[in-house]
Amino acid sequence: MSLFKNFKVTEKVDLQFRAEGFNVFNHTNFVLANSGQAAAETTHNQLATADNVGGFPNFGQAGGTLNARNLQFGLKLSF
Numbered sequence: 001m002s003l004f005k006n007f008k009v010t011e012k013v014d015l016q017f018r019a020e021g022f023n024v025f026n027h028t029n030f031v032l033a034n035s036g037q038a039a040a041e042t043t044h045n046q047l048a049t050a051d052n053v054g055g056f057p058n059f060g061q062a063g064g065t066l067n068a069r070n071l072q073f074g075l076k077l078s079f
């Protein structure tokens with residue numbers, strides 16, 4: 001989501017204020033495990049390995065969540 005406000009500084013110079021939000025409604029974004037993860041305790045998509053015959057107890061579970069919401073502000077000068 002973005003909000004912009006344009007200001008006329010002079011006849012040829014414009015200033016734009018920008019406010020941008022990512023994940024504004026704060027929906028949970030889960031970290032999905034991938035096969036390239038190094039630590040076995042954070043790998044949630046393996047059934048079993050040779051040294052872990054019983055498998056991983058957390059198979060199929062989300063590995064955590066991503067950052068909540070991010071906001072950024074900026075100024076853009078056009079001439």
